[in-house]
Amino acid sequence: MEPKEPKILVVYFSRSGNTESVASLIASKLNADSEKLIEQGTDWEGVWGYLKAGKAAWQETATSIEKLKKNPKDYDLVVIGTPIWAWNMTPAIRSFLTVYKDDLKKVAFFATEGGSGHEKAFKNMETLTGKAPVATAAVLEKEVKKGDTMREKVATLATEIKKALGISSSL
Numbered sequence: 001m002e003p004k005e006p007k008i009l010v011v012y013f014s015r016s017g018n019t020e021s022v023a024s025l026i027a028s029k030l031n032a033d034s035e036k037l038i039e040q041g042t043d044w045e046g047v048w049g050y051l052k053a054g055k056a057a058w059q060e061t062a063t064s065i066e067k068l069k070k071n072p073k074d075y076d077l078v079v080i081g082t083p084i085w086a087w088n089m090t091p092a093i094r095s096f097l098t099v100y101k102d103d104l105k106k107v108a109f110f111a112t113e114g115g116s117g118h119e120k121a122f123k124n125m126e127t128l129t130g131k132a133p134v135a136t137a138a139v140l141e142k143e144v145k146k147g148d149t150m151r152e153k154v155a156t157l158a159t160e161i162k163k164a165l166g167i168s169s170s171l
């Protein structure tokens with residue numbers, strides 16, 4: 001009998017699509033399932049929404065998120081992706097980690113950002129889950145638009161994740 005292939009889930013939040021692009025690429029590289037977090041009762045659109053979003057992230061607020069369709073408990077590793085807001089994770093990701101942290105076996109983190117903030121965000125995500133990530137990747141907004149560097153960073157992340165799960169890298 002063939003050994004069972006480890007199962008990977010990509011969970012992410014995205015307001016304007018950058019983190020979604022990286023999440024799709026990671027999911028296809030790793031043959032993983034993927035789920036976008038959906039918030040309830042928030043509106044981050046427009047200038048006012050942007051300001052509220054920055055304030056919520058800065059104040060380390062969590063928001064209400066819909067129950068996931070996939071169960072993170074069923075996965076050997078969950079890759080968690082967030083845009084950087086005010087040098088931190090987004091409120092939706094904070095909620096996800098708070099609610100599901102005990103269901104996460106292994107984790108990897110990725111972020112998209114305009115310029116800086118992923119170090120602090122990753123540290124806070126690690127503290128919240130109580131688990132060190134097996135791999136991390138930070139992709140700049142301009143790298144998402146251009147493509148090449150994003151693909152390189154995602155390839156490196158995928159290789160590190162496969163190594164941590166003992167998956168042959170030819171897969």
Ligand SMILES: Cc1cc2nc3c(=O)[nH]c(=O)nc-3n(C[C@H](O)[C@H](O)[C@H](O)COP(=O)(O)O)c2cc1C
Binds near residue numbers: 014015084
């Ligand atoms: C409210 C808000 C705050 C942000 N704060 C930061 C920040 O502190 N550092 C940074 O590099 N980029 C910051 N950005 C830029 C986003 O991280 C970047 O555009 C990201 O790729 C957006 O991801 P998305 O398209 O998946 O929503 C911020 C964007 C928003 C909307």
